[in-house]
Ligand SMILES: Nc1nc2c(c(=O)[nH]1)N[C@H]1C(S)=C(S)[C@@H](COP(=O)(O)O)O[C@H]1N2
């Protein structure tokens with residue numbers, strides 16, 4: 001009579017097989033289908049399916065490391081299910097193998113549901129599932145045979161260890177392979193962007209030299225990044241084109257070379273994320289080089305009933321932008337340059353949209369490939385479908401950057417920060433100490449109404465704990481509301497306040 005093998009080796013057989021399958025699947029992706037790696041495909045589907053609260057929680061807990069956290073979570077679930085597949089295979093063959101294979105099917109389905117799937121999209125997950133299923137079947141059979149013949153576990157341990165090592169090695173190889181696929185990096189590095197007709201400039205007196213205060217222009221490496229892309233798209237500009245269609249008199253397509261041949265303009269625009277909490281850092285200001293979208297729309301000729309432009313990215317994101325914000329005279333552009341460089345990959349290389357006055361989720365499409373002229377009552381964008389407001393004008397906000405958190409010497413201390421309401425402009429900032437009267441801060445000269453502005457105010461603090469709060473006044477005559485609202489559905493409100501101890 002056959003006695004069952006122990007649970008430990010059975011679970012390990014499942015785990016070792018899954019590691020082998022996942023590793024070989026990732027390697028196959030690097031070779032054959034870059035955007036269909038099992039992890040990336042499943043992760044991307046989870047991002048698209050995640051309810052708003054889960055997305056907010058992920059950003060709150062992990063910030064911009066939210067994607068790494070997601071991959072770790074997927075890995076942990078995979079290993080758990082793999083162990084279960086070994087335990088099932090031990091008592092109910094072949095159902096453990098079937099479960100391992102089903103993980104591959106999940107990956108296949110995930111890869112096929114992505115926007116613009118690779119031609120060989122099913123291959124990586126098919127390999128992963130097949131290796132995982134065969135592995136758990138063979139390893140458990142082996143251990144059973146050893147046990148029946150009274151042999152030691154040596155053969156089983158060697159085989160399962162080899163499977164795990166192959167998997168880890170393949171995964172490492174795929175990671176290196178991804179990092180050394182420098183073709184498109186080299187293309188980007190070789191790009192010399194044309195210079196602007198009329199270069200943007202930062203006026204004297206726009207910048208205060210105060211430690212801890214965000215600089216007026218945010219360096220690219222410090223610029224916040226928010227998107228749904230688990231794998232940053234790497235688009236060869238030679239393959240890029242933009243198609244303008246929908247409710248237009250004539251379709252327009254534009255290639256990279258055609259775009260660069262147009263007279264490009266420089267503009268300074270502050271970009272902000274609707275998910276930014278009061279006092280948060282999901283905001284940055286850059287000098288953008290690009291071409292006004294209004295000229296391209298004029299060529300296409302929007303029909304009178306149109307009121308929205310749905311932009312779509314190569315990776316399936318979409319944003320619905322009010323047509324009038326793209327046809328009025330603001331600097332709504334197809335951007336190719338950011339602070340003097342071609343767009344970084346994470347910020348939309350080769351081409352993204354930048355529209356002053358609107359949160360990024362309704363306007364700032366990165367890796368943009370399509371503009372469909374349509375109507376708000378006919379089409380819903382990515383985040384609109386997930387409960388966020390269809391329209392996203394930027395709310396009046398201000399933030400204290402210094403002092404922040406720690407102790408300050410008692411006596412005179414400078415409070416400083418930034419304030420913004422793009423395309424409306426900031427007329428003033430006021431500061432209140434310990435709930436006292438609002439005192440007017442000194443504003444720097446703004447670059448324009450489309451950018452944030454720095455402010456500062458010296459205050460006198462006695463030794464002890466204090467609360468500093470700020471509020472902005474807009475050029476439309478409004479005062480920043482003290483009513484608190486969370487980011488969803490259309491942007492956080494409330495006054496930013498910080499607690500400091502004067503010593
Ligand atoms: N393709 C694509 N574009 C996108 C997004 C995205 O998820 N995918 N996110 C938008 C959001 S919500 C914001 S706030 C801005 C952020 O731009 P940044 O990452 O360059 O700061 O990009 C916008 N453009």
Ligand SMILES: [Mo]
Nearest residue numbers: 273274360361
């Ligand atoms: Mo955003």
